[in-house]
Amino acid sequence: MARRLSRRGGNIVTIHDVARHVGVSPMTVSRVINGEKNVREETRTKVLASVEALNYSPNLAARSLATQDSARIGLLYSNPSVAFLSEFLLGILSESSLSGAQLLIESCEGPEGATAALEKMKAAGCDGVILSPPLSDSSRVAKILRDMNLPFVGVAMARPDPLVCCVTIDDYKAALTMTRRLIELGHRRIGFIKGHPNAYASQMRFEGFEAAMKKADLEVDPALVAQGYFTYRSGFDAAERLLAQKDRPTAIFASNDDMAAGAVATAHRLGLDVPDHITIVGFDDTAMASSVWPELTTVRQPIADMAALSVRLMNDQIRAKRLGRPFEPVREIRDFSLIERQSSAPVATGGGL
Amino acid sequence: MARRLSRRGGNIVTIHDVARHVGVSPMTVSRVINGEKNVREETRTKVLASVEALNYSPNLAARSLATQDSARIGLLYSNPSVAFLSEFLLGILSESSLSGAQLLIESCEGPEGATAALEKMKAAGCDGVILSPPLSDSSRVAKILRDMNLPFVGVAMARPDPLVCCVTIDDYKAALTMTRRLIELGHRRIGFIKGHPNAYASQMRFEGFEAAMKKADLEVDPALVAQGYFTYRSGFDAAERLLAQKDRPTAIFASNDDMAAGAVATAHRLGLDVPDHITIVGFDDTAMASSVWPELTTVRQPIADMAALSVRLMNDQIRAKRLGRPFEPVREIRDFSLIERQSSAPVATGGGL
DNA sequence: GACTGATATGTTAGCGCTAACAAATCGGTC
DNA sequence: GACCGATTTGTTAGCGCTAACATATCAGTC
Numbered sequence: 121m122a123r124r125l126s127r128r129g130g131n132i133v134t135i136h137d138v139a140r141h142v143g144v145s146p147m148t149v150s151r152v153i154n155g156e157k158n159v160r161e162e163t164r165t166k167v168l169a170s171v172e173a174l175n176y177s178p179n180l181a182a183r184s185l186a187t188q189d190s191a192r193i194g195l196l197y198s199n200p201s202v203a204f205l206s207e208f209l210l211g212i213l214s215e216s217s218l219s220g221a222q223l224l225i226e227s228c229e230g231p232e233g234a235t236a237a238l239e240k241m242k243a244a245g246c247d248g249v250i251l252s253p254p255l256s257d258s259s260r261v262a263k264i265l266r267d268m269n270l271p272f273v274g275v276a277m278a279r280p281d282p283l284v285c286c287v288t289i290d291d292y293k294a295a296l297t298m299t300r301r302l303i304e305l306g307h308r309r310i311g312f313i314k315g316h317p318n319a320y321a322s323q324m325r326f327e328g329f330e331a332a333m334k335k336a337d338l339e340v341d342p343a344l345v346a347q348g349y350f351t352y353r354s355g356f357d358a359a360e361r362l363l364a365q366k367d368r369p370t371a372i373f374a375s376n377d378d379m380a381a382g383a384v385a386t387a388h389r390l391g392l393d394v395p396d397h398i399t400i401v402g403f404d405d406t407a408m409a410s411s412v413w414p415e416l417t418t419v420r421q422p423i424a425d426m427a428a429l430s431v432r433l434m435n436d437q438i439r440a441k442r443l444g445r446p447f448e449p450v451r452e453i454r455d456f457s458l459i460e461r462q463s464s465a466p467v468a469t470g471g472g473l
Numbered sequence: 474m475a476r477r478l479s480r481r482g483g484n485i486v487t488i489h490d491v492a493r494h495v496g497v498s499p500m501t502v503s504r505v506i507n508g509e510k511n512v513r514e515e516t517r518t519k520v521l522a523s524v525e526a527l528n529y530s531p532n533l534a535a536r537s538l539a540t541q542d543s544a545r546i547g548l549l550y551s552n553p554s555v556a557f558l559s560e561f562l563l564g565i566l567s568e569s570s571l572s573g574a575q576l577l578i579e580s581c582e583g584p585e586g587a588t589a590a591l592e593k594m595k596a597a598g599c600d601g602v603i604l605s606p607p608l609s610d611s612s613r614v615a616k617i618l619r620d621m622n623l624p625f626v627g628v629a630m631a632r633p634d635p636l637v638c639c640v641t642i643d644d645y646k647a648a649l650t651m652t653r654r655l656i657e658l659g660h661r662r663i664g665f666i667k668g669h670p671n672a673y674a675s676q677m678r679f680e681g682f683e684a685a686m687k688k689a690d691l692e693v694d695p696a697l698v699a700q701g702y703f704t705y706r707s708g709f710d711a712a713e714r715l716l717a718q719k720d721r722p723t724a725i726f727a728s729n730d731d732m733a734a735g736a737v738a739t740a741h742r743l744g745l746d747v748p749d750h751i752t753i754v755g756f757d758d759t760a761m762a763s764s765v766w767p768e769l770t771t772v773r774q775p776i777a778d779m780a781a782l783s784v785r786l787m788n789d790q791i792r793a794k795r796l797g798r799p800f801e802p803v804r805e806i807r808d809f810s811l812i813e814r815q816s817s818a819p820v821a822t823g824g825g826l
Numbered sequence: 827g828a829c830t831g832a833t834a835t836g837t838t839a840g841c842g843c844t845a846a847c848a849a850a851t852c853g854g855t856c
Numbered sequence: 857g858a859c860c861g862a863t864t865t866g867t868t869a870g871c872g873c874t875a876a877c878a879t880a881t882c883a884g885t886c
Binding site: 132134135136146147150151153154178179181182183184185186187188 | 871872873874875
């Protein structure tokens with residue numbers, strides 16, 4: 121009858137303690153905690169007061185055991201920027217610690233290496249997988265997952281696919297907005313450094329750039345468009361080509377921050393001041409953007425938010441699958457934001473160097 | 474009698490299924506899973522075979538509920554480099570998904586902001602806290618935690634403190650080793666850029682540098698030691714001072730990668746090639762080290778390992794506390810490694826520029 | 827005031843696992 | 857072969873929570 125002391129460690133407050141304190145049944149407390157509606161307002165208030173007073177917090181292990189909701193979620197990533205990864209993980213963690221989901225992390229070398237990692241996840245009993253870019257854009261990975269009958273959610277997926285559940289921003293619109301801002305600052309000759317051709321986002325960003333230019337009746341000079349590969353070095357080289365022109369651009373829009381940083385290095389090497397002589401902007405707002413000097417103006421994705429949302433979508437999807445209900449894939453579009461730092465400025469009135 | 478279908482979702486394999494399959498009791502299976510020793514070898518083998526065959530994997534929620542081991546671990550960080558953070562989180566995650574620990578992440582602005590974050594953790598029922606640098610080095614934070622009676626583990630803590638449980642590398646020895654390597658490459662005039670004075674690691678790294686120089690009978694020219702603050706910009710400026718000398722150093726050892734990257738930018742600006750004209754090395758092996766060009770030679774800490782170990786230490790400590798047993802704080806020293814990339818080379822035979 | 831249908835609370839049992847105890851089996855000794 | 861302790865296995869109960877069902881309470885209606 122008496123509580124077995126041997127099994128208990130600390131003095132953990134349980135739902136029973138709260139129930140006794142209020143004078144209701146544990147079930148009522150449970151209902152309040154879970155925000156169910158069929159509880160009298162008065163009761164609810166009293167319970168919440170006791171929860172506060174006793175400093176109760178639910179035992180997630182017990183909850184997920186009881187609800188059978190304990191999803192095991194696999195996270196698959198493939199050499200993303202670490203800046204992306206850390207924010208991604210922060211978002212995932214904050215959300216999954218709320219839902220009590222178990223996480224299993226695997227990395228792989230591009231879509232080709234995904235099979236092994238996914239099989240490992242499947243074997244470990246994962247109920248679903250969250251994909252970070254660039255894997256989220258891989259139709260190959262999507263196919264593998266479908267064949268495995270594993271639900272998945274893609275984060276920052278640029279490729280539109282009505283069958284895939286994902287959380288993303290509008291890369292096209294983001295690039296368009298940034299370009300518009302450069303034009304607003306008086307820039308007319310704007311160079312563009314493209315991202316890796318195998319990433320769908322590269323294409324969307326370039327199209328957004330083109331669209332903004334066209335809208336402002338500005339010509340996109342092919343000599344001012346350079347191919348890059350998302351690396352610092354490729355940005356460095358691309359900027360060298362762009363800045364070798366007789367009629368130099370007054371601004372360069374690089375498709376990510378690493379390339380923008382590389383472009384800044386080239387500018388410095390050529391004796392050009394950023395932003396006094398040339399404006400250089402990036403995309404992604406990775407750590408690079410704010411560690412380099414001058415700090416980069418760039419486009420920011422709310423990665424942590426997006427990651428957190430992906431966990432929720434994953435949980436919904438897993439639950440739907442368990443209950444045998446259909447699940448309609450959704451494409452959630454999040455807002456990006458323009459971060460203006462020191463690498464951009466109005467076009468030099470003096471006419472350059 | 475028959476299993477209630479309504480409560481079950483998928484077709485999850487439990488310990489009972491394995492037990493039935495082998496023909497033993499669930500408890501025996503449990504013992505095998507947990508590697509207890511009083512199990513006949515033959516039984517163990519059969520059980521393991523069934524585990525494999527049925528693709529069983531334990532339900533962590535149930536386990537931690539039963540064992541009362543379900544630790545809630547708080548992670549406190551304060552503007553570390555994102556590179557550090559992502560690796561730190563990866564290590565934490567991989568380990569805590571094994572032990573089924575719940576995680577709660579909070580960030581704060583330096584040791585001053587820690588109080589609020591820690592109170593939040595305490596209120597949320599955290600059983601212990603893992604500190605990432607530079608918080609792990611703060612005796613202020615340590616005091617707060619002790620006052621709260623919350624166990625904690627510091628990661629990458631440079632300040633020696635016999636009372637604090639931590640996982641770290643030997644910063645002194647790492648700096649010493651790197652310096653020795655530079656000397657081995659023929660460098661004699663070696664510049665040093667110190668880290669932020671409020672970080673204990675800065676001091677240890679400098680002392681390691683000094684020790685190696687002294688051991689090689691080389692003088693540490695005060696003009697070749699510059700104060701930095703761990704930022705790119707500070708490295709940029711410090712390098713400018715160092716390279717303004719008449720008798721320029723042939724190598725610069727920066728106390729972290731961001732500063733090393735800044736130093737590289739300065740060198741480029743001055744028309745110096747890295748590493749042909751000057752060798753520049755960093756410390757930490759953050760993303761910066763491999764995204765910049767040329768990629769940096771640097772010192773690498775096994776951060777993920779250290780983080781994973783910190784979770785284990787935390788669990789041990791929490792368990793000890795629950796059982797009322799004493800817990801001896803340990804200082805675990807992990808091995809660092811020298812990563813040689815393109816920013817270092819033997820001293821130029823031609824005698825510089 | 828008896829009867830409805832809603833709304834609010836309580837009761838029971840079980841999620842999967844393991845601590846503690848109980849029982850069975852083993853090998854060795856006199 | 858009876859007895860011992862050591863080793864191996866089984867049994868029972870309970871971790872904290874919630875789904876499902878059962879019951880109680882409440883308006884409102886005729």
